[in-house]
Amino acid sequence: MAALAVLRHADVVPLMGQFQGGSYQDMHELLAYVRESGRVLSYLTQKVTMSYYNFQLATAIGHFHHLFTPWLSVHGYSRLPRLLSSSCDMAAFVVVSSIYFGDVGLVEWACQHRCHFPTSYPLVDIAAWAAQLDVLRLLGNHPGTTNAMDVASRDGHLVIVTYLNQHRQEGCTKAAINLAARFNHIDVVAYLQSHRSEGCSSDSLVWAATHGHLTMVQFLLRHYYDTVSSSLAMDAASQHGHLDVVKFLHAHGQTCTTDAVDYACLNGHLGIVKFLLHHRHEGATTRAMSYAAASGHLDLVTFLRQRNVPANVKMAVTNARKNGHFHVATYLCQSDPHVEFELGTLALNV
Known part of the structure; x- marks a missing residue:
């Protein structure tokens, strides 16, 4: 009986519990989530690049926060030490989520209880x-x-x-x-x-031009001209249809490549193609006609033929037919009798 009384002592029972397998029922859901998603958070200890701070990480933190917040409201801070000791990754999830969601009180508590503070995390x-x-x-x-x-x-x-x-x-x-x-x-x-x-680097100008941020393009060229200048900027602005950016880059000494006209044709930006062919000397390649035909841009195909831009008309007709743009194929064949004769009525397929 004396031995049994010792085992039942209020100071001994919790110590015995620490050496038992399993977990407390109120912590099951939190522990299951930490086991499942622990790797997502643990990558932060490996000197990750900035790109790791993204929607996937935010989602993982948010899901934990959704489980943890009601648990904390029920059990309070007095049970936190036991929760944090239940898993080697639990402290990281608790502290990181409290930081992410701005729980100042919990962050202060964690700072005061340094034994539970995940110092290896950024x-x-x-x-x-x-x-x-x-x-x-x-x-x-x-x-x-x-x-x-x-x-x-x-x-x-x-x-x-x-x-x-x-x-x-x-x-x-x-x-x-x-x-x-x-x-x-x-x-x-x-x-x-x-x-x-x-x-900064030329990436700043290229990205700003790609997205049509004219004010940003102006600022970068005003303050970092020698650093950011790149032909890729006008190419990108042309491809994505930002005529105002293209005009500004042209007016401020930026260059481009034949990709500017070629990819503007791919995406149907007739105004940009007209501007580039009128104001610049880089011109286009035979891809311009092929891209325009493949995308069904009859207005561009017509303009390129009128300007005698170099073209592989046979390839353009083939691309137009392949993508179901038979009106473009018809125009090209009618504009070039040699191609119509070579491909025959199959080229029209209308």
Whole structure:
């Protein structure tokens, strides 16, 4: 009986439980999710690139938060230590989700209980990604990387970029301006240009031109002309139909390649093709006619024939027929009797 009384002692029972298999019923769902998704979060400890801060990671954190929030409201902070000790990855999920969703109280609790703090995770970078300024302030003594300012710039969080620049030493890379330009965060680009020295690369101009961000293109050429100049910018603007950008690039000394006309033809941008062939000397290749025909752009095919742009008419007819654009095939055959004779009525197929 004495031995049984010892085993039932209030101080002994919890210690015995720590050496038993299984888990507490209220934690089953959380543990199952952490086991299933732990790898998604653990990659953060491996010096990931900025691209890892994306929708997939946000979704994984969000799902955990959806399970954890009601659990915490029921059980409170007093049961947190037991939950965190239930799995080697649980502390990371709890702290990362609290940072991502801006739970300042929980982050403060984790900072005070350092035995449960996942120091191998880039917590400053996560706070910057999530635009949680109050949490960033709490993490002042924790290390970060250039990903913090880069990802904040990419996502247009000027307040976060400003705070990081003023209060931390990690800095950023050229990706900060490059990606801010891509997503048209002109205020972020202007701030970085004024307060940082990392600069940018030609990717910034190409991405801005690709998406038709004229004001951004103007800013980049005004402040980084020698760094960002690239023929790919006008090529990309032409391909995606941004005539105002094409005109500005042309007026400010930028060049292009034959890809500009060729891919504008592919996507049916007649106005751009007219501008390029009238104002520039690069011209087009035989792909221009083939692309226009393959895409069914009869107005472009007609214009190219009238301008005597080099063409493989037989290939263009074949492409038009292959994609069901028989009206284009008919026009081409009628405009070139040699092709009509060579391919015969099969070329028309109407």
